Amino acid sequence: MSTIKINNVSEMAATLIPSEIIRLNNEINQKKKLGKRIYNLTIGDFDPRFFPIPKELENEIINAYQEGHTNYPPAHGVAELRNTLSAFLESNLNLKYNSEEILISGGSRPLIYALFRTLLDPGDSVIYALPSWNNNHYCHLTSAKKIEIETSALKNFMPTAADLVNYIPEASLLALCSPQNPTGTVFEKKVLSEICKLVLEENNRRKGIKKPLYIMYDQMYWQLCFGETKHHHPLEVCPELKQYVIYIDGLSKAYAGTGVRVGWSFGPAEVIAKMRAILSHVGAWAPKAEQIATSRFLNDVNAVNKYMNFIKPEIENRLISLYNGILSLKLKSYPIDAIPPQAAIYLTARFPWVNKKTKEGKLLKNQHDVTSYLLDDCEIAIVPFYAFGASADSDWYRISVGTLDKNDISTILSNIKKGIDNFE
Numbered sequence: 458m459s460t461i462k463i464n465n466v467s468e469m470a471a472t473l474i475p476s477e478i479i480r481l482n483n484e485i486n487q488k489k490k491l492g493k494r495i496y497n498l499t500i501g502d503f504d505p506r507f508f509p510i511p512k513e514l515e516n517e518i519i520n521a522y523q524e525g526h527t528n529y530p531p532a533h534g535v536a537e538l539r540n541t542l543s544a545f546l547e548s549n550l551n552l553k554y555n556s557e558e559i560l561i562s563g564g565s566r567p568l569i570y571a572l573f574r575t576l577l578d579p580g581d582s583v584i585y586a587l588p589s590w591n592n593n594h595y596c597h598l599t600s601a602k603k604i605e606i607e608t609s610a611l612k613n614f615m616p617t618a619a620d621l622v623n624y625i626p627e628a629s630l631l632a633l634c635s636p637q638n639p640t641g642t643v644f645e646k647k648v649l650s651e652i653c654k655l656v657l658e659e660n661n662r663r664k665g666i667k668k669p670l671y672i673m674y675d676q677m678y679w680q681l682c683f684g685e686t687k688h689h690h691p692l693e694v695c696p697e698l699k700q701y702v703i704y705i706d707g708l709s710k711a712y713a714g715t716g717v718r719v720g721w722s723f724g725p726a727e728v729i730a731k732m733r734a735i736l737s738h739v740g741a742w743a744p745k746a747e748q749i750a751t752s753r754f755l756n757d758v759n760a761v762n763k764y765m766n767f768i769k770p771e772i773e774n775r776l777i778s779l780y781n782g783i784l785s786l787k788l789k790s791y792p793i794d795a796i797p798p799q800a801a802i803y804l805t806a807r808f809p810w811v812n813k814k815t816k817e818g819k820l821l822k823n824q825h826d827v828t829s830y831l832l833d834d835c836e837i838a839i840v841p842f843y844a845f846g847a848s849a850d851s852d853w854y855r856i857s858v859g860t861l862d863k864n865d866i867s868t869i870l871s872n873i874k875k876g877i878d879n880f881e
Contacts, residue, residue, distance in 0.1 A: 473597060477844030481828075485838050496837045496861075496869050501638060501710075501802065503859040508713040508768060513760040517750035518717070530745040532737040533729075534561025534721070538752040542721055545755050550679075552692060552704075554723045560733050561748060565677055565707050565720040566591075567741035571732040572703055572722065573599040573630070576671055581629040586616035588845030588853075590638040604628060605846060610853065613642040613796060614805065618651035625659050630671050636678040636688070636800035639845050639855035641776070643682065643800050646689045653695035660701055671728075672702045678801035680711035680765065683773045686799040700725050708751055710802070712764060713859070719743040719751045775858035775866065776804050782870035791877050804856040806839070811852065813880045824850055835876040837869055 464471040478499055485495050509515075533539070539556035546552040562568045569591070577583065579600035585592040587607045596603045604624045608614045615637060625631075633652070635644040644652075653672075660669045672691055679688040691702045707720030720743070722732065736742070754760060776798035783795040783806055794807035810827045814820045815834075821827050828841050842851040 469597065469600070474594065478840055481832075481838060481840065481844075484832070488832070494836055495832065496865055496872075498856050498858065498861060498869075499838050499840050501857050501859065502715050503713040503802075504862075505713070507862065508771065508859060510714050510717065511712055511754060511760060511764040513757055513764075514712065514714070514717075514750055514754040517753045518747055521746035521749040526746040526749055528745065530561075530742050530748055532742070533557075533733045534559070534743070535745060535748045535752070538719075538721075538748045541752040541755050542723070546723065550690065550693075552690075552723070558726050558729055559721055559723045560729045560736070561743050562720050562722070562736055563718040563741050563743045564709060564715075565675070565705050565722075567736055567739065568705055568720055568722040568732065569595055569673070569675070570598065571735045571739075571741075572673055572705075572728075573601065574735050575728055575731040576630055577601045578629075582624075582627050583630045583632055584621060584624050584628045585632040586614070586620070588614065588639050588842040588847045588851075588855075589632070590634065590845060592632050593846055601630075607847060610796065610805075610807070613799075614640040614853075615642055615644055615648065616652070617648055618655050621652060622655060625655050625670065628670055629668065630673060631656060632673045632675070633691075634675040635690075636676075636682065638675075638678070638801060639803055639840065639842065640796070640805045641678075641798055641801040641803035641855075642796065642805065643686055644689055646687070646694060649689050649691065650694035653691050653698055656701060657695055657698055669701050672698065673705060674702055675705040677705065677707055677710050679706070681769060681772060681802065682800040683769065683776070683798060688800070703728055711768070712754075713768065717747050717751075719747050772802055772858060773798070775861050775863060776802075778863070778866045779804050779806075779856060779858070779870070782866065783873075786870075786874060786877070791874070793873070793877070802857055802859045804858065805853060806856055807853050809852045810877075810880075811850070815879050816881055817879075824852060827852070828854075830876065831873075834879065835872045837872060 481499050485497050488495055539559045542559050543556055573595045577599050582602040582604050583596050584604040587605050606616050606620050656670055674691055682688050691698050703724030705722055708714040780795050780798055783793055786793050792809050796805040798804050808827055810821050832838050840855045842853040843849050
């Protein structure tokens with residue numbers, strides 16, 4: 458007699474894939490409880506000991522609470538902040554959006570969810586490049602169809618028009634991210650321009666026939682570009698796309714305010730209005746005091762510039778130090794590699810150690826074994842690209858430096874060297 462398995466929860470909830478990063482961190486915490494020293498470079502967060510939020514922002518948060526701003530904020534965000542952002546975007550990115558085209562939320566995640574819900578019907582297709590941060594989960598939550606394009610180190614893990622062209626006609630949303638999480642790489646202007654031209658041409662074909670193809674442009678790290686790296690965005694290279702682009706941005710990364718929870722989205726007024734309606738039912742508002750404080754801080758140009766002059770060199774120094782250390786090992790014929798850092802808080806590094814055998818006789822049979830070896834023997838925790846949807850045999854990893862003590866860099870590099878030296 459056959460039995461039918463019945464879920465106690467929805468199919469969506471029952472089949473939701475847990476976060477690989479959370480799984481890794483649970484394993485790390487267990488090892489720490491046993492007294493193991495682990496250098497945890499997995500999470501895209503900041504250690505406040507090294508990266509406190511701007512003092513001016515902190516003071517304005519305190520002031521806003523003391524002024525009694527503890528009630529509900531407006532559903533689309535306080536007018537003061539939306540007006541500030543309108544001016545900030547025009548001044549810094551030459552983007553012209555009025556306050557009704559800007560939506561505030563408790564970080565970027567609710568905005569991305571609301572955008573997926575607003576634009577997609579079940580079965581609609583979403584294109585995104587792999588490795589990718591969380592697009593697979595948002596597709597699952599909204600019953601969208603995934604069109605995943607795996608990228609390569611040869612293109613700095615950024616998609617091109619040639620990668621996308623065959624899938625554009627069937628898609629409802631193109632999810633782009635630059636600077637990219639997890640890779641810390643950015644779109645070249647020409648590459649982004651060619652992609653935007655594809656979208657514009659597709660929408661010209663669709664007029665009056667089917668709903669448009671929209672671009673979600675996640676630029677959370679745009680203020681953290683280093684050296685000669687420049688940030689480019691869709692309306693810079695193709696202003697005609699304005700009615701089809703929704704930007705995702707916020708306070709979390711450039712100002713180390715991951716726990717402050719102030720994010721913003723801007724785009725076509727009719728799309729933003731529907732996103733606002735969805736979030737009003739979810740209640741995913743940023744706290745009112747934090748919104749007011751963010752507005753006051755962003756209006757203080759000297760305070761913003763002072764913080765940028767602090768945080769960017771601190772992040773870049775960590776990325777460059779790790780990169781130079783890895784490059785030094787590579788030049789000595791050690792099996793390791795890295796992409797020169799461009800932006801964000803991430804270094805992309807390669808550990809091609811599958812089929813390596815240790816002097817104790819342990820064989821690293823697959824990339825999962827490599828990840829475990831890095832954790833157990835090298836005492837460093839980093840995130841494999843397969844956790845971001847890349848193929849299981851990808852030997853590339855994300856190294857996050859927001860929680861990295863500069864004094865630990867030499868030890869981390871030494872541990873990697875010792876790990877390689879222990880191969881037969």
